[in-house]
Amino acid sequence: MGLASLEKIKVLQKNPANIRNLCILAHVDHGKTTLADCLVASNGIISSRLAGKLRYLDSREDEQVRGITMKSSAISLHFTHREQEYLLNLIDSPGHVDFSSEVSTAVRLCDGAIVVVDAVEGVCPQTQVVLRQAWLENIRPVLVINKIDRLILELKLTSLEAYSHLQKILEQVNAVTGSLFTSKVLEERAEKDSEEPEREASVSGGEVVYDWSAGLEEVDDSNLYFSPDQGNVVFASAIDGWGFSIQQFAEIYSQRMGIRPGVLLKTLWGDFYLNAKAKKIMKGAQAKGKKPLFVQLVLDNIWSLYDAVVTKRDKEKVDKVMSSLGVKVMARDTRNSDPKVLLSAICSQWLPVPQAVLSMVCEKLPSPLEMSAERVEKLLSVGARRFDSLPEQTQELKQVFLQCSGEDNAPVIVFVSKMFAVDCKALPHNRQRPLTQEEMAQRREVARQRHAERMASAENHADQVKTGTAPQEEQPSADSADVSSKMEALAVKEQSAEEERETFVAFARVYSGVVRPGQRVFVLGPKYDPALGLNTLPEGCSAQSDSLPGTPHLSCCTLGGLYLLMGRELEELEEVPSGNVLGIGGLEDFVLKSATLSSSPACPPFTPLNFEATPIVRVAIEPKHPSEMPKLVRGMRLLNQADPCAEVLIQETGEHVLVTAGEVHLQRCLDDLRQRFAKIEISASKPIIPFRETVVRPPKVDMVNEDLGKQQKVAIIHQVKEDSSQGRSSDTLHVDSGGLVTLTTPNRLATVSIRAIALPQEVMSLLESSAELIRTLEQVNMSLREGRALEVSPRTLEDIAALKDRLETLLPGHRWRNAVERIWAFGPRRYGPNILLNSVESYQRPSVWQCLNRSADKPQTALRDLDNSIVSGFQLATLSGPLCEEPLMGVCFSVERWDLQTSTSVPHQDSVEEDSVSQDAPGDGEAEGENRAVGQAKRRTEADCYGPVSGQLIAATKEACRHAFQAQPQRLMAAMYTCEIMATAEVLGRVYGVLGKREGRVVHEEMKEGTDMFTINAILPVAESFGFADEIRKRTSGLASPQLIFSHWEVISSDPYWVPTTEEEYLHFGEKADSANQALKYMNAVRRRKGLYVEEKTVEHAEKQRTLGKNK
């Protein structure tokens, strides 16, 4: 990078009003990186001839080979617009769904976004996702409709057809924005209503007047939508280097036709036409069958240019067009055999795409100074906390954000959204740079001295030979020692620069203050509480002080080098003021993936990033040579830090597991491990496919082939068989015909009876989608139990109340009476989609919804002792089920009896732990107690040998849950992907073939209007998805390329334990019946992988096969 432009950028960084932080977002392959190339070329960083071909921001080798972006990368550009100099910090993001976490990290640091849409494909799934992400982060989008050349050359549309096609695309994009907007308005409206019900009631004098309007009418949404006349849409073909907004054409034609630019601007897009006779612009082009202005004045010009240059190659006409446009091209471009070269040479002068896009960015996207108060509050209030419940000093920081002050005395606030690995050699201070004059002189001097020395010693030697004295060991003179030490210093410097090592640079933005290398700041963990920090830390302390009292989730760090991010290169900076995106070195020991840095302990951590991708593909990894394990462990740690979405874990079995978002992401992670982080040969297992286990309701009516009683028996018998084969006695276990399991602990002090019930499908999905909320609820309950009150925002309380209401409506009838109030816990991990229900009549425990009616001041019922053991047992049981040790889903465990015998009531008892058993179970009758006392003395010694009761109760609950689960019809659930495949009519049949083979299901099929493309929505089990994208691509010669997105869990309808029972079934399925049983196949595969017992039959009665021909 030139020194001059670096200096220029440093100056521009100090003026936040002229800074724009923006990212480019789109569906995969819609042309983000190509567009970025054009913008980069406008700064002279790459040649404009290579723009679009180089894909400069795809700096990784695999990105170039595969042709998709995998990591977001940033570059700083300058641009002059209306005599003002602007600094644009541009981030190019990946569009592939596997890397959508990279989009989240980019969006967080920006104030605006360019959303790119392919003119042929229109709005695709990822387009919707990125629009939502931009919306959730409150950043403003502008639109670029790219690849318009495809409408001309590929689809061969006329200009009029293209116009209506473009209109449709705009409608589609606006529909997405519109639905985001209305849902937000309705939400706000609901919030307002719940806050002011009393006021409304009093105003209307006791009469309740309900306003039926949803509030949509009052809200101004005019600047929300994309519309060319608003100036927030650019039409472009990045590959041919042209792009325009209608402002440009309005200016051109207002001079030529003498119409005011304002009028043209309003009428160029829309149903207007030019009445040539009256020289007037009239409305109603469509009704009168006239060409709309946009077609006549804009598209026709472009169409005729393409026609002349590419289709007809009419040299004369080209010359005429060029002279009328006032464009001159170089002779070699005219002579080039590829007409596209000439085309882009003409277009890039006539309608240069950087000019159109960057002017729009400068005008329409906000500067860091214009950050909205709403966005600041959202960034600063974590989870359920209310912004106005935060300490006063924290609330004052809002002003600091809004001012975005780059003064020295402003508090420093920096957010790191990801850490990325760079080669040490790429850091500016290690980079091989041309030697300065001084250094060259120094080296010359060293060389001269060395030469002189050599000459001197040679002379000496000659003298000695002459005089006949014996040759002595050369004694280096003081001078030469000096020289050699200098030489060494130079060598060492070179060597350390050569050392191949990865280092981490933080991808960050300064929100306030100025950062400098060597500065000390606080690192605020995601759970840091500013109120606690302000209380424990001395007033006015800073991260500079040496001895700070220990505060949870707070540490200090020193900033390393600061870098300007320039795509493939980094440039060193001495300071970075507020409002800029930058790279920070030296944080790898303090920041794992993201963090908030501040000089003030009053600053809260920023809300966590919204990740759209769910990591779902797991593989186990091991080194080829076992001795290289430490290298692998180190490599995986680095990978974990370098990737926002990948998860690295060590399972209980000691396996190293890598969890990624999809196949492509997995491939990239493995390549990174091999080539950068571990640098060893590794082998990865086949992807581990997750399953869930559940129960379904037993069928009510017996069908001819389905004997209900038998089915249940089969399951129970199966388990009992397993148990006895493991040598466990089952005298403490009792299962009744209704599926109620009663289990007594080995010391016979506690007995639980549990029944498993299938939860309705809607409840299961509701619980799954509310996991985050349930986790918050659990936190609130935990703090209430500890006697701390947590300030919860009204919105969270409302959400909790809504969840409860919804559950109540979804669990109707006698069977579930009062069930929602009786919920004991959720699991696994306390927020999963399974429920533990308290159906013990004698035990009234505080409800999990207690935070909702705290104000009612009801006397709180206390928890019974060992309540926690039951919950823990349930958590364990739901974490891994009996089918193949996978987590449970959609199961309700109802505890119907829980008896606890006290051992303290026995006299002379001294050795039993007091804390575990202290209270008699309420409801135990007196007479019963007496009877028990006799046996207890005898049993006491027996009981002691089993250890604490709490532990036994956990195990007993877990076992009881497992048995109760097995007493119901059990099913396996498979993870499903949805995918949208675009394919032309010719290859449609083959796409269906591949889908069918892999147990996929087509949900919807539609023909894209105006094209011969079909869009197919299908559902496919994750277990069958590996290699699917590749297979589809191969079978359709690259015409269809699906993207798989995790969608939901689905019950596999076949029973894994089904065995044929009737004659017909035997005949049809054979004795093993494993050919048709998909669930059994999946279950056995998982069991085999986990090293569990697999019941398999080898061929028992082999039968000779006869061919039909001989069978006579």
Ligand SMILES: Nc1nc2c(ncn2[C@@H]2O[C@H](COP(=O)(O)OP(=O)(O)OP(=O)(O)O)[C@@H](O)[C@H]2O)c(=O)[nH]1
């Ligand atoms: N015809 C045509 N092709 C284009 C245009 N812009 C980009 N392409 C092509 O579209 C393909 C994808 O372009 P990229 O810029 O890599 O797309 P991307 O959006 O960055 O893709 P990801 O980063 O993988 O999401 C390349 O083959 C480009 O040559 C355009 O304006 N017209």
Ligand SMILES: [Mg+2]
């Ligand atoms: Mg790209």
